Amino acid sequence: MTPSDNSSAASSTPTDVEADRNRVRIFDTTLRDGEQSPGASMNMAEKLELARALAGMGVDVIEAGFPIASVGDFDSVRAIAAEITGATVCGLARCNDRDIDRAWEAVQFAQKPRIHVFLATSAIHREHKLRMTRAQIVERAVAGVRRAAAVCKDVEFSPEDAARTEIEFLREVIEAVIDAGATTVNIPDTVGYAMPSQYAAVIRALIEGVPNIGRAVISTHCHDDLGLAVANSLAGVEAGARQVECTINGIGERAGNAALEEIVMALKTRHDYYGLETNIKTERLFPVSRMLSSITGMAVQRNKAIVGSNAFAHEAGIHQDGMLKERSTYEIMRPEDVGVSRTDLVLGKHSGRHALRDRVVEMGYTLSEEQIETLFHDFKALADKKKEVYDEDVAVLVEKFMGDVPAHWQLLSLHTTAGTSVLPTATVSIRRPDGEIVQDAAIGDGPVDAIFKAVERVTGVHANLHEFVVRSVSQGKDAQGEVTLELEVESGESTFRGRAASTDIIEASALAYLNAVNAITTRKERGQVREVVGRPGAGA
Ligand SMILES: CC(=O)SCCNC(=O)CCNC(=O)[C@H](O)C(C)(C)COP(=O)(O)OP(=O)(O)OC[C@H]1O[C@@H](n2cnc3c(N)ncnc32)[C@H](O)[C@@H]1OP(=O)(O)O
Numbered sequence: 001m002t003p004s005d006n007s008s009a010a011s012s013t014p015t016d017v018e019a020d021r022n023r024v025r026i027f028d029t030t031l032r033d034g035e036q037s038p039g040a041s042m043n044m045a046e047k048l049e050l051a052r053a054l055a056g057m058g059v060d061v062i063e064a065g066f067p068i069a070s071v072g073d074f075d076s077v078r079a080i081a082a083e084i085t086g087a088t089v090c091g092l093a094r095c096n097d098r099d100i101d102r103a104w105e106a107v108q109f110a111q112k113p114r115i116h117v118f119l120a121t122s123a124i125h126r127e128h129k130l131r132m133t134r135a136q137i138v139e140r141a142v143a144g145v146r147r148a149a150a151v152c153k154d155v156e157f158s159p160e161d162a163a164r165t166e167i168e169f170l171r172e173v174i175e176a177v178i179d180a181g182a183t184t185v186n187i188p189d190t191v192g193y194a195m196p197s198q199y200a201a202v203i204r205a206l207i208e209g210v211p212n213i214g215r216a217v218i219s220t221h222c223h224d225d226l227g228l229a230v231a232n233s234l235a236g237v238e239a240g241a242r243q244v245e246c247t248i249n250g251i252g253e254r255a256g257n258a259a260l261e262e263i264v265m266a267l268k269t270r271h272d273y274y275g276l277e278t279n280i281k282t283e284r285l286f287p288v289s290r291m292l293s294s295i296t297g298m299a300v301q302r303n304k305a306i307v308g309s310n311a312f313a314h315e316a317g318i319h320q321d322g323m324l325k326e327r328s329t330y331e332i333m334r335p336e337d338v339g340v341s342r343t344d345l346v347l348g349k350h351s352g353r354h355a356l357r358d359r360v361v362e363m364g365y366t367l368s369e370e371q372i373e374t375l376f377h378d379f380k381a382l383a384d385k386k387k388e389v390y391d392e393d394v395a396v397l398v399e400k401f402m403g404d405v406p407a408h409w410q411l412l413s414l415h416t417t418a419g420t421s422v423l424p425t426a427t428v429s430i431r432r433p434d435g436e437i438v439q440d441a442a443i444g445d446g447p448v449d450a451i452f453k454a455v456e457r458v459t460g461v462h463a464n465l466h467e468f469v470v471r472s473v474s475q476g477k478d479a480q481g482e483v484t485l486e487l488e489v490e491s492g493e494s495t496f497r498g499r500a501a502s503t504d505i506i507e508a509s510a511l512a513y514l515n516a517v518n519a520i521t522t523r524k525e526r527g528q529v530r531e532v533v534g535r536p537g538a539g540a
């Protein structure tokens, strides 16, 4: 490993810590812990797009991934590190040489690189998972931080499951890793077990009991298993933490992480209480939240704070009366401050390229002129089918540029017959990878099942349908339906996601199924997939 010669690499020297006492650093881990959310896997193009949006929004640190986890993760972290400026780009590593070296390899060319080393410290993890004594934990943590600090000036250490760690042992570990070169010490409530006052007490105990604590930034990392991730993070900040680890829409392992938008808006709205600043351009919160939903297909619940569709809706008569008289009666934040426009309608069939380009930029995407031209074409086709084109519709169209699956099999046409007293039938016409056009038909339990069987007959790809979700992309009768599905091959060992949207959900289902079949074909070409023997069980 070669050491960093970038003098601006460290974002948390002791002097910075002092100078920034009134600023809370926002550490976004959507691309790492967020991606640990089942169903939230992203490809490299999607991660890059999100990283650009996060940097544009002003996050201080982007945890871009866990480079040792896979070649894909490594490549994504390296690509983000190479491109992103402004924000620190961080890679996660277990406390061993291979992980740390791989993390450095991935982030070393970042303008501001960080290595994040973690090792569990609680008795449960020590005894059952790591099978290490306290002394071995301290020794390993120090060795890991030293190895990282030898090459990178900015090193974060996380004692995993800190919230359930004996406090005197936690103090010992934190003091040792700061001496070894950690510039940020993160205190994870890994399993979301802590109560706010208890979590704050841990942070205070470190501030009061670790002699060298002033040399590092204290960070929070709270999970939402008891719905307390945001409350715990804010309690930590109140107690003295000056970095918060969080994710867009609160996605993350199990019940998720603290939601970035909630933390940021709590600090901003209650500035009178906290007196603390962040660097976040809050009007980017809603567009970035939407971008993530669109990329992952994971919709935000309607009543979610800040970014849910009901977050600024006033339904009750007494509330509406109050709002009409004086908005502050029922509104503690202005929707425009988080990027929610009061008129959500964006474009229509008479809109031109300028309006479309402006809207796409406002939504946080970076597209080339060539991509804008293709998008404009698709947008016009959509605007012919539906009167009003919303941001969500545009996001679904933009998603096309982030796909990493070649269209080996292409749907050319589709015909279905279904009803209460007929046998559901589907006829599909598909262009094969060799260019030949093939037509076939099948019957099924419903029109969607019939399509899937017809596609199976044409492509010869056998897989089990594992998940099938249809959601409305925007509002209104003419809204596009987005279908997300998962096909399973090798008896559950490999799953392939397919996604597509159309104003016709039957067509969207066919396109999503083919999208997943194309992913399987790509992997089959590399000889990595054995198919399931049998038929797909769609039943839709
Ligand atoms: C709290 C968190 O969110 S931590 C981050 C969790 N994220 C992930 O795990 C996602 C990515 N993970 C992966 O792709 C894989 O787990 C890998 C590639 C990292 C490791 O895979 P494998 O080598 O097959 O190991 P596996 O995951 O089965 O087991 C983990 C091993 O790491 C060890 N380990 C766990 N944490 C640490 C740590 N912080 N430092 C050192 N070793 C650790 C475990 O004790 C176990 O070791 P063992 O094999 O000697 O029993």
Ligand SMILES: CC(C)C(=O)C(=O)O
Binding pocket: 033, 118, 158, 159, 160, 161, 186, 188, 189, 190, 191, 221, 223
């Ligand atoms: C890797 C660490 C910081 C983590 O995600 C956790 O403990 O929850």
Ligand SMILES: [Mg+2]
Binding pocket: 033, 188, 190, 221, 223, 253
């Ligand atoms: Mg976590």
